[in-house]
Amino acid sequence: MNLQTASPEEIRASIRQGALTRPTSGMAKGYVQANVVILPSKYAYDFLKFCFKNPKTCPLLDVSEVGSPSFSKYGKEADIRTDVGLYRLYKDGKFVQEYEDIKALYSDDMVSFLIGCSFTFEHALLEAGIPVRHIEENHNVPMYITNIPAQPSGTFKGNITVSMRPMTMAEAIKATEITTHFKEVHGTPIHIGNPSEIGIGNIDQPDFGEAVTIKDGEVPVFWGCGVTPQSVALDAKPDIMITHAPGHMFITDVKDSEMS
Amino acid sequence: MNLQTASPEEIRASIRQGALTRPTSGMAKGYVQANVVILPSKYAYDFLKFCFKNPKTCPLLDVSEVGSPSFSKYGKEADIRTDVGLYRLYKDGKFVQEYEDIKALYSDDMVSFLIGCSFTFEHALLEAGIPVRHIEENHNVPMYITNIPAQPSGTFKGNITVSMRPMTMAEAIKATEITTHFKEVHGTPIHIGNPSEIGIGNIDQPDFGEAVTIKDGEVPVFWGCGVTPQSVALDAKPDIMITHAPGHMFITDVKDSEMS
Numbered sequence: 001m002n003l004q005t006a007s008p009e010e011i012r013a014s015i016r017q018g019a020l021t022r023p024t025s026g027m028a029k030g031y032v033q034a035n036v037v038i039l040p041s042k043y044a045y046d047f048l049k050f051c052f053k054n055p056k057t058c059p060l061l062d063v064s065e066v067g068s069p070s071f072s073k074y075g076k077e078a079d080i081r082t083d084v085g086l087y088r089l090y091k092d093g094k095f096v097q098e099y100e101d102i103k104a105l106y107s108d109d110m111v112s113f114l115i116g117c118s119f120t121f122e123h124a125l126l127e128a129g130i131p132v133r134h135i136e137e138n139h140n141v142p143m144y145i146t147n148i149p150a151q152p153s154g155t156f157k158g159n160i161t162v163s164m165r166p167m168t169m170a171e172a173i174k175a176t177e178i179t180t181h182f183k184e185v186h187g188t189p190i191h192i193g194n195p196s197e198i199g200i201g202n203i204d205q206p207d208f209g210e211a212v213t214i215k216d217g218e219v220p221v222f223w224g225c226g227v228t229p230q231s232v233a234l235d236a237k238p239d240i241m242i243t244h245a246p247g248h249m250f251i252t253d254v255k256d257s258e259m260s
Numbered sequence: 261m262n263l264q265t266a267s268p269e270e271i272r273a274s275i276r277q278g279a280l281t282r283p284t285s286g287m288a289k290g291y292v293q294a295n296v297v298i299l300p301s302k303y304a305y306d307f308l309k310f311c312f313k314n315p316k317t318c319p320l321l322d323v324s325e326v327g328s329p330s331f332s333k334y335g336k337e338a339d340i341r342t343d344v345g346l347y348r349l350y351k352d353g354k355f356v357q358e359y360e361d362i363k364a365l366y367s368d369d370m371v372s373f374l375i376g377c378s379f380t381f382e383h384a385l386l387e388a389g390i391p392v393r394h395i396e397e398n399h400n401v402p403m404y405i406t407n408i409p410a411q412p413s414g415t416f417k418g419n420i421t422v423s424m425r426p427m428t429m430a431e432a433i434k435a436t437e438i439t440t441h442f443k444e445v446h447g448t449p450i451h452i453g454n455p456s457e458i459g460i461g462n463i464d465q466p467d468f469g470e471a472v473t474i475k476d477g478e479v480p481v482f483w484g485c486g487v488t489p490q491s492v493a494l495d496a497k498p499d500i501m502i503t504h505a506p507g508h509m510f511i512t513d514v515k516d517s518e519m520s
């Protein structure tokens with residue numbers, strides 16, 4: 001199977017059978033990949049409301065019915081218990097261990113959330129000739145915890161996390177124009193230019209991921225980051241929470257081009 | 261007080277004091293007006309999810325915390341118990357009576373939803389020289405129940421209702437372009453051209469509102485309509501539900517221009 005041209009259904013089937021456990025970057029090219037958060041139903045209302053109130057950092061793509069392993073729009077035939085290559089289990093906000101499927105953990109009382117990820121808009125930036133430095137340098141995007149509070153919802157609260165891509169100001173303006181059309185995957189930047197203005201002390205020491213080269217004449221451009229919903233959810237210390245493991249995204253049935 | 265130029269806060273204060281009970285069309289010009297749905301918290305999750313799944317017919321602007329009479333974004337100083345001129349009470353899906361305030365009906369277990377209304381994008385259409393026939397003819401917009409099912413959420417389900425504005429096809433294309441930028445107030449049309457394709461038998465007999473003149477060379481253009489959330493909510497027969505009375509909208513602190 002050519003993983004780049006295979007359909008989302010084929011890839012998910014292969015993951016489900018345990019034949020494919022690698023990170024999903026580059027698979028099913030052209031289809032939206034999503035962050036996954038699975039919570040008991042008692043947390044679902046406040047988390048859904050958190051997503052609604054924080055669309056730039058927590059862009060909700062789809063939400064399952066309680067106890068349903070599939071998604072009405074992003075994965076009608078999917079099974080969230082088996083179709084992610086690697087999962088993480090957290091209890092009371094603390095990481096416990098990773099699992100290749102969650103059939104033994106999942107219960108009929110759980111709700112699954114799919115949250116937009118930046119793969120989609122990075123593809124559009126690259127097509128417009130805008131540099132995406134961490135891809136050029138072949139490592140993870142640098143991420144920073146800001147001093148900007150997310151809109152709280154029930155027990156879910158905390159400061160938002162941003163990802164950073166350096167570029168010239170002309171490119172930053174073009175990138176803002178492009179990402180206007182990607183509201184479901186973080187939308188336009190949160191900030192352009194001055195890291196300290198959003199509470200970032202040292203641009204060379206990201207809180208997550210790895211630092212990238214900022215060339216002469218470039219400014220750092222910050223977008224809301226999908227780490228926020230996970231970190232905010234963990235801060236609320238739910239008795240159980242399951243997520244995808246970093247890089248092992250859920251591959252949806254929706255095309256990137258349907259999002260812009 | 262000049263109602264057209266008064267601030268949302270001034271208008272709401274006047275309504276709160278019982279000094280102003282008229283329909284709000286034209287008041288606090290330039291500010292978003294919203295449909296109101298108030299439900300006990302046990303229905304809030306499914307209704308919030310219904311709004312998320314049906315953004316074109318049910319564009320959620322804001323949602324209160326449980327028992328809070330104000331809104332974090334659209335009305336920080338507002339009081340939903342008193343700031344609408346006229347309310348409607350429904351029990352088990354049936355209309356009971358209208359109230360000028362709901363202080364005696366409201367409980368700490370209720371959640372209030374603000375839903376976008378078409379006033380905002382109609383203003384933008386008029387500014388672009390596109391006719392809005394029911395305003396020209398000085399009556400309510402014609403509304404039709406379609407054969408298009410809304411995405412269901414828990415007990416909330418049913419077919420979507422659309423409003424109709426006739427115009428030339430060139431104007432319809434321009435109107436689609438304009439409403440692309442108004443995703444929080446119904447967004448782009450649901451259908452252009454053929455009423456029977458979306459289950460509308462007789463364009464001259466709307467299900468709600470009043471018919472408008474369709475001139476030679478004009479096509480009917482259908483947008484999602486704020487009647488949908490109310491009618492869908494009533495079909496679910498919640499034991500209690502409170503809404504604004506038609507035309508008596510909630511005036512928010514957010515400007516129309518912040519929405520596009």
